[in-house]
Amino acid sequence: MTLYEAILAELADAIESSISDQSIQIDSAIFETPPNATLGDIAFPCFSLAKSLKKNPVQIARDITNAIHEKTSPLIARTEAKGAYVNFFLSAKTVASKTLAVTLFDPLHEIKKKKRTPIVLEYVSPNTNKPLHLGHVRNAFLGDSIARLLECTGTKVHKTCLVNDRGIHICKSMVAYQHGIKGTGLKGQGMPTPKTENKKGDHFVGEYYVRFETMAKKDPAMQDAAAECLKKWEANDTRTRILWKKMNAWVLKGFDNTFKELGISFDKTYYESAIYNQGRDLIHAAFKKGIFKKDETGAVIAPLEQYKLPDKVLLRKDGTSIYITQDIYLAYTRAKDFNNSPTLYVVGSEQDTYFNQLFQILKIMGFEGAQNLVHVSYGMVNLPEGRMKSREGTVVDADDLIEELKGMAYEILDAREEKLSKKEREKRTHTIALAALKYYILEVNSSSDMIFNPKESISFHGRTGPYILYTYARLKSILRKSHAKEELLKKQKNSHYSWTAEKNLLLLLAQFSFIVEHAAHGHNPAAVAKYLYQVAKTTNEYYHENPVLNASPNDRNARLALVAATAQTLRKGLSLLGISVLEKM
RNA sequence: GCGCCCGUAGUUCAACGGAUAGAAUGUCAGGCUUCGAACCUGAAGAUAGGGGUUCGAUUCCCUUCGGGCGCACCA
Numbered sequence: 001m002t003l004y005e006a007i008l009a010e011l012a013d014a015i016e017s018s019i020s021d022q023s024i025q026i027d028s029a030i031f032e033t034p035p036n037a038t039l040g041d042i043a044f045p046c047f048s049l050a051k052s053l054k055k056n057p058v059q060i061a062r063d064i065t066n067a068i069h070e071k072t073s074p075l076i077a078r079t080e081a082k083g084a085y086v087n088f089f090l091s092a093k094t095v096a097s098k099t100l101a102v103t104l105f106d107p108l109h110e111i112k113k114k115k116r117t118p119i120v121l122e123y124v125s126p127n128t129n130k131p132l133h134l135g136h137v138r139n140a141f142l143g144d145s146i147a148r149l150l151e152c153t154g155t156k157v158h159k160t161c162l163v164n165d166r167g168i169h170i171c172k173s174m175v176a177y178q179h180g181i182k183g184t185g186l187k188g189q190g191m192p193t194p195k196t197e198n199k200k201g202d203h204f205v206g207e208y209y210v211r212f213e214t215m216a217k218k219d220p221a222m223q224d225a226a227a228e229c230l231k232k233w234e235a236n237d238t239r240t241r242i243l244w245k246k247m248n249a250w251v252l253k254g255f256d257n258t259f260k261e262l263g264i265s266f267d268k269t270y271y272e273s274a275i276y277n278q279g280r281d282l283i284h285a286a287f288k289k290g291i292f293k294k295d296e297t298g299a300v301i302a303p304l305e306q307y308k309l310p311d312k313v314l315l316r317k318d319g320t321s322i323y324i325t326q327d328i329y330l331a332y333t334r335a336k337d338f339n340n341s342p343t344l345y346v347v348g349s350e351q352d353t354y355f356n357q358l359f360q361i362l363k364i365m366g367f368e369g370a371q372n373l374v375h376v377s378y379g380m381v382n383l384p385e386g387r388m389k390s391r392e393g394t395v396v397d398a399d400d401l402i403e404e405l406k407g408m409a410y411e412i413l414d415a416r417e418e419k420l421s422k423k424e425r426e427k428r429t430h431t432i433a434l435a436a437l438k439y440y441i442l443e444v445n446s447s448s449d450m451i452f453n454p455k456e457s458i459s460f461h462g463r464t465g466p467y468i469l470y471t472y473a474r475l476k477s478i479l480r481k482s483h484a485k486e487e488l489l490k491k492q493k494n495s496h497y498s499w500t501a502e503k504n505l506l507l508l509l510a511q512f513s514f515i516v517e518h519a520a521h522g523h524n525p526a527a528v529a530k531y532l533y534q535v536a537k538t539t540n541e542y543y544h545e546n547p548v549l550n551a552s553p554n555d556r557n558a559r560l561a562l563v564a565a566t567a568q569t570l571r572k573g574l575s576l577l578g579i580s581v582l583e584k585m
Numbered sequence: 586g587c588g589c590c591c592g593u594a595g596u597u598c599a600a601c602g603g604a605u606a607g608a609a610u611g612u613c614a615g616g617c618u619u620c621g622a623a624c625c626u627g628a629a630g631a632u633a634g635g636g637g638u639u640c641g642a643u644u645c646c647c648u649u650c651g652g653g654c655g656c657a658c659c660a
Contacts, residue, residue: 029601032601034604035607036604036605039604045603047603047640047641082604083604084603127660164660167660168660169660297658299658301658309588310587310588310655313657313658314658316658317658320658322657322659322660349589349655350653350654351654352590353654353656356589382653384596387653412623443599444597444598445598447590449591449653450598451596451597451598452597456610459609459610460623461609461624462608462609462610463598463608463609463610464609467623467624470623470624471624474620477620477621478620478621481620530598530608534608540624540625541625543620544624544626545625547619548620549620550619584621
């Protein structure tokens with residue numbers, strides 16, 4: 001049980017003991033936060049009791065309020081009935097001692113003690129023909145944050161990536177690269193490389209992909225050349241394979257750099273080229289059992305009409321495999337690799353139908369873990385003018401975006417008096433830039449589409465990552481100037497907090513583990529992001545009004561403890577979003 | 586055509602079926618001799634239209650209009 005749940009449970013007990021019908025159980029989930037802090041700290045709506053008690057909910061609220069008094073629980077300072085609501089005003093002192101006892105030490109201690117089943121996560125899964133773009137960035141941040149959330153609840157997460165490193169799209173880059181150059185040796189002496197062009201490998205290859213598209217518009221033979229290249233690749237043609245390997249290596253090296261910049265890592269990477277051909281036996285076996293059918297052309301299909309899904313082709317009429325063939329195979333492989341752990345696929349919502357098909361097919365094939373596969377579907381990132389289209393050059397490149405944000409952070413840092421070492425300046429610009437981007441993306445509910453306006457969207461003011469970083473840095477600054485010992489602050493948990501300003505912040509801090517657990521369970525980093533903004537905003541309001549260092553000695557220590565607890569919560573919460581903090585900024 | 590998703594301040598985002606629909610940004614008006622102004626205070630500003638269900642609807646159902654995404658022997 002988290003701290004906040006314990007508080008709610010205590011209120012639920014108080015309500016239960018105040019009503020005559022002892023058989024009624026109060027579910028703590030129905031407590032609410034009043035729309036306005038002046039109404040109370042926690043609200044209990046009485047509508048649900050109206051039926052069982054056969055009374056007007058307004059009257060019930062009045063009765064409960066009359067029956068609860070200060071002796072009922074040390075947590076409750078007073079109660080007020082307002083309409084059908086019982087509004088609880090909590091004792092600041094009790095909330096403070098409960099909250100600080102937890103947050104000053106380890107805010108998430110309670111929830112990480114539970115033993116939970118390990119989980120496999122698949123995310124990002126890029127193609128190796130062009131650089132990563134904003135869509136991949138959303139995917140990467142979501143997957144990474146979901147992994148962090150699950151990990152902090154005590155769940156072991158195996159982060160996996162499926163690299164789509166073969167197919168016609170890669171062949172297009174290869175064809176464009178070779179175009180017009182005949183007779184070069186196997187090692188490609190004299191050909192441009194990322195090194196000779198001084199370009200990141202994925203950008204280098206991506207340019208050839210773009211070049212292919214422009215050339216193909218004028219010369220239809222290019223498409224045939226790409227198809228020919230794919231055939232050769234599948235036939236294991238040496239020259240083709242060597243070039244493919246070389247270009248893939250460039251791209252993957254580029255990806256590594258970008259992932260490193262983004263702070264993303266994987267435990268295991270699967271390559272499509274290594275598995276794409278291996279699902280056929282599974283399909284054949286299932287076909288023999290009569291689970292799948294052949295259509296009139298001879299292709300193997302999964303009939304899914306009874307599940308209200310479109311039928312799905314599993315093997316081409318020539319017997320070769322397609323994308324889903326390997327995904328089926330991968331499900332079995334991964335189950336073996338990770339001991340049948342439940343699997344989360346973090347993939348865009350445009351593939352909702354595809355994953356319904358995949359999971360249904362695995363189910364009818366009798367795949368053991370089929371019930372434990374979840375498509376974590378996230379919305380598209382659109383531009384103000386619509387969808388990002390690589391052919392029209394409207395994609396937002398991940399590397400460019402990071403550089404632009406770093407530039408903005410640098411300008412602000414540069415405008416300050418403080419002289420920084422090169423290393424420190426780089427650390428700060430990077431941290432601030434990534435905080436802005438991660439917060440901007442994670443703060444939106446993941447299932448929603450979002451619009452990204454490159455010119456206006458990212459700012460460092462208001463509801464942003466840098467705002468929260470800034471709040472943290474100021475808190476740390478206060479703590480530094482106080483010269484207070486940590487041990488001293490930890491003793492402050494029993495201080496007398498009686499001011500409403502502190503209580504707002506304390507109540508928020510009390511909710512931290514509660515919020516985190518729900519966010520982890522719901523695969524929903526946005527809940528944490530929103531919460532952290534609330535904490536930062538409340539903190540700013542608080543120390544703007546209430547001096548800490550210049551307060552009376554008793555208040556000073558109590559307030560310093562609150563500052564320490566808040567900083568701790570912000571740091572921990574940000575880390576769940578993959579955002580690092582700065583002690584100074 | 587069939588299926589899924591979405592229409593909330595100028596803009597970008599919130600709101601377990603619950604109290605006066607919240608923020609941010611932009612606009613306007615204020616606040617640095619005061620722990621860091623990447624901050625704080627205040628003002629104006631919104632549920633696409635029409636029906637229903639409910640004590641109560643931004644939320645659920647029907648419908649109209651407007652967007653997006655699927656319905657590949659592409660990956």
